[in-house]
Amino acid sequence: MRDLKDIYLKLKEYEGRYSLEMYDYERTLIVDAIERLIPVKAIPNKNSLTGKQEYNYWVCPNCNQAFAGMLDYCYHCGQALDWKDSFYDNE
Numbered sequence: 001m002r003d004l005k006d007i008y009l010k011l012k013e014y015e016g017r018y019s020l021e022m023y024d025y026e027r028t029l030i031v032d033a034i035e036r037l038i039p040v041k042a043i044p045n046k047n048s049l050t051g052k053q054e055y056n057y058w059v060c061p062n063c064n065q066a067f068a069g070m071l072d073y074c075y076h077c078g079q080a081l082d083w084k085d086s087f088y089d090n091e
Contacts, residue, residue: 007034011023039082040080042070043058043061044058044059045059056068063076063079070083
């Protein structure tokens with residue numbers, strides 16, 4: 001939580017130094033990076049022909065890219081992933 005406060009204070013410090021466009025761009029980058037640290041549940045990757053869960057394949061909810069295995073972070077975009085209470089959907 002201390003890191004978020006430091007980032008906020010840094011943004012306030014730079015607020016008057018940049019053009020509004022540059023400030024908004026940097027703020028957006030920082031907010032996106034912070035949001036990716038919050039774990040989200042991966043989406044089961046369904047086989048397009050059968051509609052069933054493909055074994056150990058998932059889709060990142062942030063970038064919609066498929067990946068194999070139960071990773072801590074999506075290797076495409078860096079989104080933190082939450083595996084609590086996860087199970088394979090065999091429907």
